[in-house]
Amino acid sequence: MRATQAHINLDNLRDNINIVKQYVKSGTKLCCAVKADGYGHGAVRVSVAALKAGVSFLAVASISEGIELREAGIVAPILSLSLPLKDEIPSLIVHSITPLVFDEEFIDQLNEVAISMHRKIPVHLKIDTGMGRVGCSPEDAKKLAKKITKTEGLYLEGLCTHLACADSLKDDDINYTKNQIKKFNFAVNEIKGEGINPGILHCSNSGAIFLHPDAHFDMVRPGIVIYGYSSCAKELGIKLKPVMEFSSQIVAIKHFNKGETVSYDRTWTAEDDCDIGVIPAGYADGLVRRLSPGLEVAINGKMFPIVGRICMDQCMVLLGKNHEVKRWDKVVFFGPDENCKTAEDLANQIDTISYEILCGVNKRVPRIYIDTGKNK
Numbered sequence: 001m002r003a004t005q006a007h008i009n010l011d012n013l014r015d016n017i018n019i020v021k022q023y024v025k026s027g028t029k030l031c032c033a034v035k036a037d038g039y040g041h042g043a044v045r046v047s048v049a050a051l052k053a054g055v056s057f058l059a060v061a062s063i064s065e066g067i068e069l070r071e072a073g074i075v076a077p078i079l080s081l082s083l084p085l086k087d088e089i090p091s092l093i094v095h096s097i098t099p100l101v102f103d104e105e106f107i108d109q110l111n112e113v114a115i116s117m118h119r120k121i122p123v124h125l126k127i128d129t130g131m132g133r134v135g136c137s138p139e140d141a142k143k144l145a146k147k148i149t150k151t152e153g154l155y156l157e158g159l160c161t162h163l164a165c166a167d168s169l170k171d172d173d174i175n176y177t178k179n180q181i182k183k184f185n186f187a188v189n190e191i192k193g194e195g196i197n198p199g200i201l202h203c204s205n206s207g208a209i210f211l212h213p214d215a216h217f218d219m220v221r222p223g224i225v226i227y228g229y230s231s232c233a234k235e236l237g238i239k240l241k242p243v244m245e246f247s248s249q250i251v252a253i254k255h256f257n258k259g260e261t262v263s264y265d266r267t268w269t270a271e272d273d274c275d276i277g278v279i280p281a282g283y284a285d286g287l288v289r290r291l292s293p294g295l296e297v298a299i300n301g302k303m304f305p306i307v308g309r310i311c312m313d314q315c316m317v318l319l320g321k322n323h324e325v326k327r328w329d330k331v332v333f334f335g336p337d338e339n340c341k342t343a344e345d346l347a348n349q350i351d352t353i354s355y356e357i358l359c360g361v362n363k364r365v366p367r368i369y370i371d372t373g374k375n376k
């Protein structure tokens, strides 16, 4: 197997899920976001472990992601968070993937196909309370809920919205989130006022789970937090455990003389005689090119800088003059251990978020699962 690997610790995943459970009332359902191949961790393995840990719904971004889970034998409800194309509807129904709906045209199309397939399928009505993405206005929710209940092929199983800045500790953002929750409650009450049961109410992404208990309702939708990250966890003293360790190995150590340069464009010159280690991981593996200069990697618990450009498949690490690094030693880019970086450290370095670093770990990197079952 390749030296460059992603080790996925399912014990840590379960610990993070248990932390979420501590923050919600008992009986609150969990819907774990496993889109983008489980944020790069492998959707099937993450889903199976999460379901065994008591999660009841899974959320994906596309029909094909849902099908992957169904083909792996997963029978739990799967919500599709993005809208399918019209010609994907039959496949959605065949695989029992639950769509979000928020406009009359799509409700009609879905209903028509469901009837033609002799099915009555669950839908969740999505309300846009301020995310500005998918969803109907809170004012239109009542009309659409009524429409759904009158169809032959659909039934209203849930009502949801998505929060735009729920992980922020800034006053302005907290007020914005409170206003989103208020708009959601308005729509819920309007629908209930019509005598319609809105079903499962759900709003909370990871941020809201910790910061906005009044957004928990019947089900929460944790994503990043189950993978061990959250921009607000540190401030709140919540100890999440990163699930992925992204690592490689030193495949060669070469001696450089003062004045010699490393990698494309010769951006780094040896200021002194030194050793350089070659690592077979590059931007095609998810090691974003912009991370160098600045990226440091952990080798035997000590940090060393990546020097020169990160190439597509390889990068180089400065070991210096007096070091104890040996060929084949393990190199950790990020992971759960104390003496290495986290995906959030890497993200901060290039002004992005941990999500993007995790999803960016390419498919060609083998995922290796660690599951001692100690916390099952």
Ligand SMILES: *Cc1c(COP(=O)(O)O)cnc(C)c1O
Binding pocket: 033, 081, 162, 204, 205, 206, 207, 221, 222, 223, 224, 225
């Ligand atoms: C991705 C997503 C989530 C999970 O978000 P996190 O910030 O990762 O917790 C929840 N709800 C919807 C609609 C999403 O798209």
